[in-house]
Amino acid sequence: MITAAQVKELREKTGAGMMDCKKVLTETDGNEEKAIELLRERGIMKAAKKSDRIAAEGLVNAYVSDDKKVGALVEVNAETDFVAKNTEFQEFVKNVVKQVALNNPKDVEELLAQKSLEDANLTVQEVLTNKIATIGENMNIRRFVRFESENGMIVSYIHGEGKIGVLVELEGADETVGKDVCMQIAAARPEFLSEADVPADRLEKEKEILKAQVVNEGKPEAVAEKIVAGRLGKFYSEICLLNQEFVKDPSKKVGQMVEEKKGKVVKFARFEKGEGLEKREENFAEEVAKQLQ
Numbered sequence: 001m002i003t004a005a006q007v008k009e010l011r012e013k014t015g016a017g018m019m020d021c022k023k024v025l026t027e028t029d030g031n032e033e034k035a036i037e038l039l040r041e042r043g044i045m046k047a048a049k050k051s052d053r054i055a056a057e058g059l060v061n062a063y064v065s066d067d068k069k070v071g072a073l074v075e076v077n078a079e080t081d082f083v084a085k086n087t088e089f090q091e092f093v094k095n096v097v098k099q100v101a102l103n104n105p106k107d108v109e110e111l112l113a114q115k116s117l118e119d120a121n122l123t124v125q126e127v128l129t130n131k132i133a134t135i136g137e138n139m140n141i142r143r144f145v146r147f148e149s150e151n152g153m154i155v156s157y158i159h160g161e162g163k164i165g166v167l168v169e170l171e172g173a174d175e176t177v178g179k180d181v182c183m184q185i186a187a188a189r190p191e192f193l194s195e196a197d198v199p200a201d202r203l204e205k206e207k208e209i210l211k212a213q214v215v216n217e218g219k220p221e222a223v224a225e226k227i228v229a230g231r232l233g234k235f236y237s238e239i240c241l242l243n244q245e246f247v248k249d250p251s252k253k254v255g256q257m258v259e260e261k262k263g264k265v266v267k268f269a270r271f272e273k274g275e276g277l278e279k280r281e282e283n284f285a286e287e288v289a290k291q292l293q
Contacts, residue, residue: 001023002022002026002030005244006025006030006032007021007022009032010024010025010032010035010036011170013032013036014036014039014232016039017125017129019113019125020039020126020129021039022037023224024038024039025155025167029184032055034072036160039218041094041212042129042130042133054249055078055275056216057077057078057080057081057083057084057274058075058076058078058083058084058089058093058139058142058162058274059075059076059084059089059090059162059273060073060074060075060158060162060163060164060165060271060272060273061073061074061093061094061096061097061162061165062074062097062156062157062158062159062165062166062167063078063094063097063098063101063156064101064154064155064156065101065154068144068149068153068154068155068175069148069149069150069153069154070101070102070147070148070149070154070169071101071146071147071148071154071155071169071225072097072098072100072101072144072145072146072147073097073099073144073145073146073154073165073167073269073271074093074096074100074141074143074155074271075144075165075271075273076089076092076093076096076139076140076141076142077139077140077142077273077274077277078135078137078139079137079138079139083135083137083139084162084214085293086135086257087133088135089131089135089139092118092128092131093162095116095117095118096111096124096141096144097144098117099111099114099116099117099124100144100146101146102117104146104148108141108142108143108144111124111141111144112124112125112128112141113125128140128141128151128181142277143271145167145269145271146191147167147169147267147269149212149266150169150170151168151171151265152170152172152264153166153169153171153175154167154168154169154170155167155171155175155178155179155181156168156182156183157182157183157185159181159183159186161274163272163273164186164270164271164272164273165270165271166182166183166185166186166234166268166269166270166271167182167268167269168181168182168185168265168267168268169265169266169267169268170258170263170264170265170266171263171266172261172262172263172264173258173262173263173264174261174263175181177241177257177261177263179189180246180248180257181241181254181258181268182268183247184241184242184244184246184247184254185268185270186270187247188241188244188247189270190239190240190241190244190268190270191239191240192239192240192241193240193241193242193265193268194240194241194242194243194255195236195240197240198236198239198240206230206232206235207228207232208230210228210232210235211224211225213226214227215227215232219262237253241254241255241265241268242254242255242265243255247276250265
């Protein structure tokens with residue numbers, strides 16, 4: 001019987017994950033020395049040492065089933081843009097996004113615990129750990145989204161070789177309209193589908209800002225509310241997909257364009273590689289100096 005204390009101690013010594021530590025301790029009947037050897041043999045200790053490195057590069061990828069009813073979007077991060085061009089890494093990302101679509105994990109933790117499509121003898125976590133060891137960079141599956149449509153279709157778009165990915169659920173219209181909507185989302189970065197989806201606190205904050213602007217412009221308090229109401233239209237046109245000017249025909253709103261095609265956008269997701277993550281700052285002179293030493 002392997003105790004929690006044994007797992008904790010091995011984890012502290014090696015930096016390997018809890019599940020990896022428990023597994024090797026079980027395989028070695030609790031022999032810590034042999035367990036450490038197993039971790040080293042499998043490259044897991046090597047991978048663990050890389051786990052504190054910033055991974056803000058990588059790839060965004062999408063998968064849509066042949067019948068267009070199920071789709072997924074995933075972001076997998078690595079340390080450098082160079083790894084994103086590695087065919088082994090690219091294949092791993094493809095397998096991960098397909099796994100999300102087919103197996104429907106509830107979150108990243110559950111996804112990592114599933115048996116991998118790449119190797120049925122290993123979990124996704126174990127495959128990832130092996131990739132970290134062989135490729136030599138810290139990597140992680142950051143996030144994913146999965147759509148399933150009963151009455152419509154799922155459409156995807158990947159821009160810039162995996163820099164930006166979009167997933168859209170559409171009803172009524174054809175795939176061409178879906179692609180136009182996807183490209184709109186990639187280019188114009190909407191945060192919400194419609195005005196109704198903007199959170200109340202976000203709207204109130206914007207109203208406060210706009211009112212302060214109006215007052216600072218010297219407008220009377222009595223007309224401030226009307227001016228704010230007018231300016232909210234611009235706010236909505238920036239952050240709501242259906243209110244945005246359609247990139248391919250600015251005389252129309254996106255919502256109008258979709259309606260004319262007898263369609264309806266149900267929901268969308270947009271991932272941009274590394275957004276919100278701290279980027280590693282490279283100092284070329286320091287890097288060269290280190291290599292010379």
